[in-house]
Amino acid sequence: MTKLYPRRWWALGALAVSLLTVGLDLTVLNVAVPTLAVDLGATTTQLQWFGNAYTLTLAALLLPAGLLGDRCGPKKLLLGALSVFGLASLGCACAGSPAELIAARVGLGAGAAFLIPLSLSLLNILFPPEERAKALTTWVMATFAGIPLGPLLGGWLLDHFTWGSVFLINVPLAAAGVLAVLFLVPLTPGSGRGAIDVPGIVSSTAGLVALTYGFVNAGEHGWADPVTDGLIALGVALLAVFCRTQTRVAAPLTDLALFREPRFVWGAVLATMASFALMGLMFVLPQLFQAVQGADALQTGLRLLPLIGGMLVSAKIAERLVTAVGARLVVTGGFLLLAAGLAWGSATSPSDGYGGTVGWEIVIGLGTGCTLPPLMSMAMGALTEGRSGAGSALIQVLRQVGGTIGVAVLGTVLNGVYRDGVAVAGLPAPVADAVRGSAPAAVAVAAKLHLPALAASARAAFTDGMAATLWVCAGLGVTGALLALLFLPGRTAAGTQPRESEHDVVAG
Secondary structure (H helix, E strand, C coil): CCCCCCCHHHHHHHHHHHHHHHHHHHHHHHHHHHHHHHHCCCCHHHHHHHHHHHHHHHHHHHHHHHHHHHHHCHHHHHHHHHHHHHHHHHHHHHCCCHHHHHHHHHHHHHHHHHHHHHHHHHHHHHCCHHHHHHHHHHHHHHHHHHHHHHHHHHHHHHHHCCCCHHHHCHHHHHHHHHHHHHHHCCCCCCCCCCCCCHHHHHHHHHHHHHHHHHHHHHHHHCCCCHHHHHHHHHHHHHHHHHHHHHCCCCCCCCCHHHHHCHHHHHHHHHHHHHHHHHHHHHHHHHHHHHHHCCCCHHHHHHHCHHHHHHHHHHHHHHHHHHHHHCHHHHHHHHHHHHHHHHHHHCCCCCCCCCHHHHHHHHHHHHHHHHHHHHHHHHHHHCCCHHHHHHHHHHHHHHHHHHHHHHHHHHHHHHHHHHHHHCCCCCCCHHHHHHHHHCHHHHHHHHHHHCCHHHHHHHHHHHHHHHHHHHHHHHHHHHHHHHHHHHHCCCCCCCCCCCCCCCCCCCCC
C-alpha cells in the first residue's frame, strides 16, 4: 500500500504559490503594453512579440518538460523552472530594449513550460484518489487566481513605480516558491535515464510552434493571409509525422495510447472546450470594462473578481456533487451554466453599467468551476505515476493550442462585426484605420478629436461584436453539455480510480 506523504497539503500550497506567478504573468503584461510602447520605443510588431515569445516557447517545451519530469523526477526540474522564471522576470524588469525584453520573455515561457505540467503531475503522486479531486481544484484555482491579480497589482505598480515593477513582482514569488518546493515537496524517483526521443522532440516542437504561431498570425492578419495558411498546414503536417513515428519508437515522447482511454480523452477534450469558452470571455471582458465602461487597469482587475469568486464557490460544491451524483450530471450542468451566462452577456448594451455585468460574470464563474476541475481530475485519473508528467503535458498542450485557436477564432468574429459596424465615414484614411483597429483605439481617437459620436459608434459596434463572440462561446457550451451527457461516466466519481503504481514517496 502506498505510504501517504504527511506534508502533502503543505506541498500543494508550495505549488500554488509557484503557479500564481504564471497566472500573474499572463495578464500583467497587458497593463504595461502602452507604457512599454513609449519607454522602449517598441513597434506594433515588437509589442506583439512580447506576448508571442512567451506563448510559442510555452507551446514548444510542454511535451519535453513532461517527459523529463517522468525520467528525472519532478522536484529538481521544478526548482530549476522556478529559478529560470525568477531570473527571467528580473531580466524583463531590467530590459533596456525590445529585443532584450523579448529574450527575457522566452525565458519566462521556458520556466512556465516546466512549472505547469510538472506541478500537475505531482498531484497523482502525492494524493490518494479520494483526495485528488480536492487537490486538483486547488491547482486549477491557483492557475486562475493570478488572472485578476495581474491587472490589480500591475495597475497599482504602474501608478507608483516604473514599468519594470510589473515583472519584479514575480521575483519574490518565485523565490518563495523555490524555498517552499525545496523544503515541502518530496523527492520522488523518476523512471530512470532511458533513451530520449530526439526526433520526436524536434518534430513536436516545430509542429506546435508552427501551429500556434499560425493561429496567432490569423488573429493579427486574418485567415486569408498566406503566412497563416502555410504555418497552420506546416504545423499539422509535422504533428502528423510526430504521431506516426511515436508508434514506432522504443521510448516515445508521449504515450498516444492515452487516446484510447475514454476518461483521458473526454476529460482533456471537454476541459479544452471549457478553456476555449473562458478564453473568449477573458478576451472581451477587459475591452468591455475599459473601452465601453471607462475603467482603468486597476478597476478592470477588480471587476474580474466576481468571475473568480464564482469559480471558487462552485468548484467546492462540484467536488461534493461529483461524489454524490457523478461527473456526467455535474459537468453537463456546468456547461449549461456557462452557456446561459454567455448568452446573458450577449445582451449587454453600451449603456449598461458594471452592475449589469456582475450577474453573468458570476454565472460563468459558477459554470467554469463545475467543469474544469472535474474534467481535469478525470483526465489525470487515467494516468499512472510513471506517465504523469507526459500525460499532464499532453493535457496542457491541448489546452494551450485550444486557447490560442480560441482567441484567433473569436478575435476574428469580434473584429469582423466591429469593423463593419463602426462609423468611419468622413475620417481621414489613417484615422479611419486606427478606429477600425480596435474599440480602445477608437475611443482614444474620439477623445483626442472631440468626436463623441465616434466614441458612441465604437462602443455600440464593440458590444455587437462581443455579442457575436459570446454566442459562439455559448454554442460551444451547449455542445460541451451534449458531449458530457453522452460520454462522461455517471456515479463513478472523476479521479477516484485506484492507483496503478504503488511505491513509497521519499521525502527529500
